[in-house]
Amino acid sequence: MKTISQIIAGAQALLAVSYDLTGCFEEHLSAEYKTFLHMLRVIEEQIPTLIRPYAGTGRIPYQYTPFIRSFLAKGYFGIEKTSQLIQRLYGEPNLRLLCGFTDVPGKATFSRALAFLSEQGILEQTLEGIVSMAHKDLVVYHVSRDSTAIPAREKVVKKPEKKRPKQAKKRGRPTKNSPKVPKEPTVIEKQTKQDAQTSLEGIDKECAWGCKKNSEGNVSFWKGYKLHLDVSDTGFPLTAIVTGANVHDSQLAIPMEQVTEKKVPFCYSLMDSAYDSKTIDKYIRSRGRIPIIDPNKRKDNDRPPLDPAKQERYNIRTTVERANSHLKDSLIPRAIYVKGYKKVSFVLMTAIICLAALKYLQLFI
Numbered sequence: 001m002k003t004i005s006q007i008i009a010g011a012q013a014l015l016a017v018s019y020d021l022t023g024c025f026e027e028h029l030s031a032e033y034k035t036f037l038h039m040l041r042v043i044e045e046q047i048p049t050l051i052r053p054y055a056g057t058g059r060i061p062y063q064y065t066p067f068i069r070s071f072l073a074k075g076y077f078g079i080e081k082t083s084q085l086i087q088r089l090y091g092e093p094n095l096r097l098l099c100g101f102t103d104v105p106g107k108a109t110f111s112r113a114l115a116f117l118s119e120q121g122i123l124e125q126t127l128e129g130i131v132s133m134a135h136k137d138l139v140v141y142h143v144s145r146d147s148t149a150i151p152a153r154e155k156v157v158k159k160p161e162k163k164r165p166k167q168a169k170k171r172g173r174p175t176k177n178s179p180k181v182p183k184e185p186t187v188i189e190k191q192t193k194q195d196a197q198t199s200l201e202g203i204d205k206e207c208a209w210g211c212k213k214n215s216e217g218n219v220s221f222w223k224g225y226k227l228h229l230d231v232s233d234t235g236f237p238l239t240a241i242v243t244g245a246n247v248h249d250s251q252l253a254i255p256m257e258q259v260t261e262k263k264v265p266f267c268y269s270l271m272d273s274a275y276d277s278k279t280i281d282k283y284i285r286s287r288g289r290i291p292i293i294d295p296n297k298r299k300d301n302d303r304p305p306l307d308p309a310k311q312e313r314y315n316i317r318t319t320v321e322r323a324n325s326h327l328k329d330s331l332i333p334r335a336i337y338v339k340g341y342k343k344v345s346f347v348l349m350t351a352i353i354c355l356a357a358l359k360y361l362q363l364f365i
């Protein structure tokens with residue numbers, strides 16, 4: 001049986017060339033390198049142009065496109081450290097030519113390029129472009145939503161606890177006609193009246209401690225971040241958001257619903273029991289879609305399970321679990337050495353972009 005790389009590497013149609021690709025490179029181009037070349041063709045159609053002008057004095061600066069290609073190669077080929085990437089660029093002429101370097105920059109130059117690119121948010125725009133290109137005039141029937149743990153190698157910043165001033169209360173039982181003190185709305189209830197950008201600004205994005213219960217009921221703890229993902233029926237990544245590990249999954253349900261509905265039309269939202277909330281259910285129905293959420297029995301053990309029709313649709317939610325497995329097994333480095341939310345988010349988005357390009361090639365070649 002052929003692998004994905006072997007299948008995609010055999011497709012020459014997307015490149016619109018009539019000659020053998022291997023003649024352009026110093027050495028034989030393997031199936032993995034051909035696949036990466038196809039991926040770059042898809043990705044670079046959607047990447048915003050970044051031009052570095054020459055000031056007229058000093059060394060001519062490197063352009064940002066070769067760095068973006070290098071960071072994509074770092075994820076696709078499973079390279080963990082920047083120093084290892086530089087060694088690969090020095091030792092492999094084909095990779096150096098694919099990335100667009102004639103002279104390989106040093107580690108400090110790569111670090112400065114990463115710091116700049118992580119501030120621009122260009123990969124988020126790129127993902128939106130690829131999603132629009134792949135789903136033009138198409139309806140996504142089921143959007144599956146889930147999160148996965150992303151361990152980080154940095155310290156957790158302890159935030160000072162906010163102590164609310166206690167209001168002075170009269171002793172004893174309140175009078176019969178005394179007005180009831182209204183409850184403060186929860187985070188999810190506030191999100192129903194906000195746009196996605198406002199909701200995401202209020203969510204913690206710094207490195208933190210988190211815990212998550214798997215399908216077998218075991219709880220695991222980690223220090224770092226969470227990657228929240230929306231995927232289609234085919235496992236195509238539609239929306240990806242990075243938060244701190246301490247953010248509960250349910251706090252991302254409404255913002256991700258708002259972001260995804262701007263990209264593609266869809267009918268069903270599939271989520272596990274962590275998203276079980278009447279507020280989330282009511283909001284999704286108000287948008288003309290049907291939520292299918294696994295019932296959480298934390299308060300009522302006698303809650304009935306999903307009916308057979310909904311259970312059949314809920315089983316499609318394994319697409320997001322397979323997408324997370326693909327990302328963590330093949331595209332996200334085993335250890336993330338950069339620190340800070342924006343840099344970590346950039347590294348994770350390179351993996352998301354690679355997955356989106358692979359899915360595009362699988363569906364349309």
